[in-house]
Amino acid sequence: MPPVFGVLFDGVAYGMLLFLMSVGLSVTLGMMNFVNLAHCSFAMLGGYVTITLMNAMGWPFLATLPIAFIAAAAASVVLERVFFRRFYNASELDQCLLTIGIVFVSIATAAYIYGTDQQPLQLPTYLHGSFNYRLFLIVVAVVITVALVLGLEATRFGAQVRAAVNNQRMARGLGINVDGLFAITFALGSGLAGLGGALAIAMLGLDPSFAFTYLIYVLIVVSVGGLGSIAGSFAAAMLLGVSDMAGKYYVPAFGSFLIYLVMLLLLIWRPTGIFGRR
Amino acid sequence: MTTETFAGPQDFFQAQLRWHWIEIAFWLAMLLPFVLTPNYLVLASQIAITALFVLSLDLILGFSGIVSLGHAAYFGVGSYTVGLVSKWGWGEPLTGLLLGGIAAGLFGYLTSFIIARFRHLALIMITLGIGLLLVEAANSASWLTGGFDGLQGIHTWRIFNTFRFDLYGYTAYGYSLAVLFVVFLVARRLIHSPFGLALRGIRENGQRMPAIGAATGQHIRTIYTIAAIIAGIAGATLAETTETVSLESLGFQRSADVLVMLILGGTGRLYGGLLGAIVYMVARDQFSGLNPQYWYFWIGLLLIAVVVLLPNGILGGLTLLARRLKVAS
Numbered sequence: 056m057p058p059v060f061g062v063l064f065d066g067v068a069y070g071m072l073l074f075l076m077s078v079g080l081s082v083t084l085g086m087m088n089f090v091n092l093a094h095c096s097f098a099m100l101g102g103y104v105t106i107t108l109m110n111a112m113g114w115p116f117l118a119t120l121p122i123a124f125i126a127a128a129a130a131s132v133v134l135e136r137v138f139f140r141r142f143y144n145a146s147e148l149d150q151c152l153l154t155i156g157i158v159f160v161s162i163a164t165a166a167y168i169y170g171t172d173q174q175p176l177q178l179p180t181y182l183h184g185s186f187n188y189r190l191f192l193i194v195v196a197v198v199i200t201v202a203l204v205l206g207l208e209a210t211r212f213g214a215q216v217r218a219a220v221n222n223q224r225m226a227r228g229l230g231i232n233v234d235g236l237f238a239i240t241f242a243l244g245s246g247l248a249g250l251g252g253a254l255a256i257a258m259l260g261l262d263p264s265f266a267f268t269y270l271i272y273v274l275i276v277v278s279v280g281g282l283g284s285i286a287g288s289f290a291a292a293m294l295l296g297v298s299d300m301a302g303k304y305y306v307p308a309f310g311s312f313l314i315y316l317v318m319l320l321l322l323i324w325r326p327t328g329i330f331g332r333r
Numbered sequence: 334m335t336t337e338t339f340a341g342p343q344d345f346f347q348a349q350l351r352w353h354w355i356e357i358a359f360w361l362a363m364l365l366p367f368v369l370t371p372n373y374l375v376l377a378s379q380i381a382i383t384a385l386f387v388l389s390l391d392l393i394l395g396f397s398g399i400v401s402l403g404h405a406a407y408f409g410v411g412s413y414t415v416g417l418v419s420k421w422g423w424g425e426p427l428t429g430l431l432l433g434g435i436a437a438g439l440f441g442y443l444t445s446f447i448i449a450r451f452r453h454l455a456l457i458m459i460t461l462g463i464g465l466l467l468v469e470a471a472n473s474a475s476w477l478t479g480g481f482d483g484l485q486g487i488h489t490w491r492i493f494n495t496f497r498f499d500l501y502g503y504t505a506y507g508y509s510l511a512v513l514f515v516v517f518l519v520a521r522r523l524i525h526s527p528f529g530l531a532l533r534g535i536r537e538n539g540q541r542m543p544a545i546g547a548a549t550g551q552h553i554r555t556i557y558t559i560a561a562i563i564a565g566i567a568g569a570t571l572a573e574t575t576e577t578v579s580l581e582s583l584g585f586q587r588s589a590d591v592l593v594m595l596i597l598g599g600t601g602r603l604y605g606g607l608l609g610a611i612v613y614m615v616a617r618d619q620f621s622g623l624n625p626q627y628w629y630f631w632i633g634l635l636l637i638a639v640v641v642l643l644p645n646g647i648l649g650g651l652t653l654l655a656r657r658l659k660v661a662s
Contacts, residue, residue, distance in 0.1 A: 138637075145644065148400075152596045153640040155589070159633030167627055271461070271585065278458040312469040319462040323447065326455035 062304050063297060068189035070296025071196030072258065075251030076269060077276040078203070078288045079244015085220045085283020087237050089139060090147050092154040094248055095266045095273055096161040097127040101249025102261040103165060106174045116179050120253055127249020128242040135241050140234070158266050165263040174261045188257055195254065199247070203285055216240055220283040275318050281328025290329055342527075349525040359604065363510060367503070374502030380614045381509035382571045387595050387606035388513075388520055389563035394592075395601030396524060397556050398536035399448065400457050402588050403464025404564060406444075407437040409583030411565030413471070416484040416578035424490040426573050430512065433569025434562045441561020445554040452539065461585070468583045483579030487572065498574060505574040512570050516563055521603060523559070532556055536601075597639055599646030608648055 080094040101123035108114040108122060134157070142150050182188045207213035218226040219233050227233050252265070259269070276295055280287030295314055302313035321329065339345040366377040386408055393399040411433035418424075418432055444463055451459055471478045479485055491497050496504045523529055531552055534542045542549050572578045581587065590613075598609020616635055620628035643650025 138641075142640070145640075148596045148600060149640050149644060152593060152636050155593055156633040156636030156640065159629045159636065161633075163627045163630030163633065167630070171626075271465070274458065274461070278454050282454070308473060309469065312466065312473070315462050315465045315469065319459060319466065322451075322455050322459055322462070326451050 062301055064186075064189055066297030066300035067293060068192045068296070069258065069300055070293040071192050072251055072255050073272055073276050073296055074289050074292035075196055075199065075254065076248050077273040077280075077292060078285060079241075079247050080273060081277045081280060081288045082216070082220065082283055082285070083237070083241050083244055084277060086216070086223065086233075086240065087143055088147075089143055090150040090154065091139070092151060092270060093134075093157040093161065093266070094245070095252075095270045096158050097131055097245040098248040098252030098255070098269065099161065099165060099261070099263075099265045100130055101127045101252035102174070102256050102265065103169060104249070105253040105256065106169075106176065106261065109176070110174075116182070120250060123253035124246040124250045127252070128246030131245030132238065132242045135238055139241075140238075158270070162263045162266055165266075169263070171263055174256065176256045176261075178257055182257075192254060192258070199250075200285075200289060207285065212236075212239075275314070279318055279321050279328055281330040284328065284330040287328050287330030346525055346527075350522070356604075359607075360514065363514075366506065371501070371503075374506045376614070376618055378502050378505040378509045378574055379571075380611055381506065381513045382567050382574070383591070383594070383614060384607045384610040385509075385513045385516055385570065386564055386567040387591055387598070387610045388517060388603070389560045389567060390591050390595050391600060391603065391606040392520060392523075392560045392563070393557055394595060395605070396529065396536060397532045397553060398539070399553065399557065400592075401460040402457050402585070402592065403460035403462070403467075404560075404591060405583055405585070405587035406464045406467045407441055407561040407564035408568035408571075408587065409467065409471070410437040410440050411568030412572040412578045412582040413478060413484065413568075414565070415569040415572040416487050417477070419487045419489060419572075419576075420484065424488050426489055426492050426508070429489070429573055430566050430569045433572070434566045437565020437568065438558055438562035441564075442554070442558045445557040445561075448557050449550045449553040461588075464583070464585060464588055468580060468585070471580055471583055478578075478580075481580060483577060487576045487578065489573045489576055498576075502574075509570055509574060512566065516566060517603070517607075520563070524603065528552070528555075533601075593636065595646075597636065597646055599648030599650075599652075602648050605646055605648040609646065612647065 076095065076098045080091060083089060083091060104123045104126045105116070105119040108119040109116060114122075138153065138157075142153060178188065182191055207216060215226070215231050215236055218229070218231060219236055223233055252261070255261070255269075259265075272295065276288055276291045279295070280289070280291035294317070298317050299311065299314045302309060302311065306313070339348065363381075366374060370377070386404075389407075390401065390404050393401060393404075414436040415429040415433045418429060423429075447459060447463075448456065472480055475481070489498055492504065492508060496508075498504050498508075524532075531542070531547050534547060535549055535552060539549065568582060571582065594609040594613045595606045596609070597613055598607065599605030613632075617628060617632060620631040623631075639647060639650075643653075645653075
């Protein structure tokens, strides 16, 4: 039986990945009520960008990470301008159908270009060993979380985002350009997902079904954490990461039973999420 | 909306229940596969079963506003019930349907007490969670369900001791279509009743309905149980016609597929779900025949095109077009 510390460490690292991949969705869903089921497709895109740059062009791993962020953010801006913005007032069901269609297209495109196999990734030597890599993940995620919290709490842009999440109509009434704000937030959130996808390859693997497999986990984090709440997403991602790892180490016979049960009980206890208000 | 006047509430319901010629034409057209595409009867039978499943989701999503991402749970309970009963030596199809429906209905009734208390994102995630929990439970209990390999040794007897389930799907399609039609009649009657009207009220405004004295929670529990029974019957039909049951019948993929089909066809219209099932399943069959690996791409494009061109699904979009044409002429 592995030591408690190891399981906890694994779980926290896994939780950090989940947090990076879901925080963007939480904020955009909280702000515009736009149901973007294609969020994990951006994470997948980030992953494939890193793979391509490393394996085909020989870039170092760390240098590919900013590119993964930028590529996912750029792709999301194009999609937002072309498709999503027309559907902010459409029914949630139409939004679901549109974004599920995008997920299907992204999965097929990834399978067409890269095949359906798991992608090989050669990490640099200083990240070898599971301890080093997990420590690296945790450090990166903590730095980003601190930057996010500071950006939201201490800047003018952050104040506008918080106002728009809190009451979109009121924010518009005060002259805040909510549409522009949303486009930027959407790009940032998708970029973070892309970064999360790139970081996830070494721990979770990468194949075309990634966009679907981790969608469930991301949705769990968003709903348990509460819409639009960064602290909530963080807490939910940690809880999910640790309980999933603990469940798989100590009671492998039950598989993922434990995290689903935890989610159900939490949602029954607090339907709007741990830190949610609505 | 059309502004017809009715002498009283009875007249209103009578008018709603009257059969339109398009409806009769639709059901007659469902018989065409026997003549036109006899090589595709197995697919046609799958479509009829899926249409029944979509119809059950339409009752809760389209008419009562309960979005579910775990509806396959009830489908799977129906499938496994029939599979197990058949494995233990009773393969009579009609009683099988009954047992599948009862088992799924019981599970639906129990879970409906949780369902009725929540709305919005929490509701979606709770239905998803119930579905995922059931998959994990079925996977763990492999002594009962066969786990990942599926249930082995199912055999369905002849219907009325006469019609054998053949390899070409003649019996399977006839049987599935008959089940679909009978359940459809029940659903149609249900929707055009005062109870159906109350459900639509809950969908439109869940806060105002209790204020005018409607027993909202009670209504939601009732329709959720009915939908679960229908989903169970659909699952039972699939298990009987294919003589296999696997974890796939419970899974997230099936729940998501059925939701996509319903939205694709148009929610809250009875025929929307049927149309969605036909379009989606035929498109998937054709695309995967063209290109077995990348059919996802074309299905994805189809979904995007429908959302962009025909809001509220195919049937919703067509109704809008028809109305515009009528105004123009």
